[in-house]
Amino acid sequence: MSGRRLLESYPDRMAGHCGSGALRDLLDWAGLDWGGDVLAEGLVFGLGGGLDFSYLRVPGLAPPIYLVGRGGDMEVDLLRRLGAQVELRRTDDAALGWRWVRDELTAGRPVMVWADIAELPYLRVRLQMSRHNVVVIGYDDERQIAYVVDNDREAVQEVPYAALARARRSTGFPAPTRHATFAVDWPERLPDLRSVAAEAFAAAAAGIRHGGPGIVDSSDLPPGSISALGLAGIREFADDLASWPQVWDTVTLEAALAALPVFVEKAGTGGGLFRRLQVAACHDVAWRTGSSASARAGLAYDRCAEAWSRLARAATADVPLPDRVAAAAEAAARLPALEEEAADLLALAAEELRVSS
Numbered sequence: 001m002s003g004r005r006l007l008e009s010y011p012d013r014m015a016g017h018c019g020s021g022a023l024r025d026l027l028d029w030a031g032l033d034w035g036g037d038v039l040a041e042g043l044v045f046g047l048g049g050g051l052d053f054s055y056l057r058v059p060g061l062a063p064p065i066y067l068v069g070r071g072g073d074m075e076v077d078l079l080r081r082l083g084a085q086v087e088l089r090r091t092d093d094a095a096l097g098w099r100w101v102r103d104e105l106t107a108g109r110p111v112m113v114w115a116d117i118a119e120l121p122y123l124r125v126r127l128q129m130s131r132h133n134v135v136v137i138g139y140d141d142e143r144q145i146a147y148v149v150d151n152d153r154e155a156v157q158e159v160p161y162a163a164l165a166r167a168r169r170s171t172g173f174p175a176p177t178r179h180a181t182f183a184v185d186w187p188e189r190l191p192d193l194r195s196v197a198a199e200a201f202a203a204a205a206a207g208i209r210h211g212g213p214g215i216v217d218s219s220d221l222p223p224g225s226i227s228a229l230g231l232a233g234i235r236e237f238a239d240d241l242a243s244w245p246q247v248w249d250t251v252t253l254e255a256a257l258a259a260l261p262v263f264v265e266k267a268g269t270g271g272g273l274f275r276r277l278q279v280a281a282c283h284d285v286a287w288r289t290g291s292s293a294s295a296r297a298g299l300a301y302d303r304c305a306e307a308w309s310r311l312a313r314a315a316t317a318d319v320p321l322p323d324r325v326a327a328a329a330e331a332a333a334r335l336p337a338l339e340e341e342a343a344d345l346l347a348l349a350a351e352e353l354r355v356s357s
Contacts, residue, residue, distance in 0.1 A: 046281020
């Protein structure tokens, strides 16, 4: 059966992180907020409880390292925490995956999906990132296009069915997309902010302390790989960075250093390896609830964010390569203590919010 469907009233705004931006707009479309204002991207990220850290060094990967400052389940955790019924569906059957999208749109609901950025024609990038969140708001069978909202673009994008199918069946890094589709039944109202924030902050603190679910299955990595999560991962990364000149040739070392500001600032992190989004969440919760512990946690994560940004700047400074490595290693060595302090303060904020809820 052919046809056309477009949800023209769907909000479309830029964002620093694809998942948080998409969920912010979906919540706005569903009319869900506290106090009548659109929830900010940072608050959405923070209430997902997804702050984390993963470090990978993988032979044959280009660039040879991978950093990410969030966990694997933030989107689903946020939706469930806010009272939505959500099912993250996956399939290798392209027809079934597209039917899921059409069914949601037929029911009048925009639908968030995973797509590999390397296969999205409007982004014009070669870097693979298979867990990029976009929202499909319509389709046109006659023109064979889907209408896609991507928080990296200001306008709705018209994506050919074939290109979207490639993006949704990607086997690229960090995980196969498998036509992943978020089917959501939205609640009528949001639960109490204090209880939501308490649970989210506790989850984020635990993720940093112990390492939560990552977005890469380490069991699939080749021999000789390094994979580390949470605080242990930050320590592993800091120690490993100092050894890079002994591990790689000059070309590979240059590529690893050049990748650091991409992972920290540019790759949809919201700045400072997602820490600036957490800063915004802490201060937003503090403003809305009067939680002084949340404000202190926000200040601590501001220090973390700046430390990650300092590392990114050091890695690409206009100085000789040995000096760049030394400066980056020095910046990285400061990170574990700052992250541990911030996680402790976030846990205290969670407890304060739990008691007051």
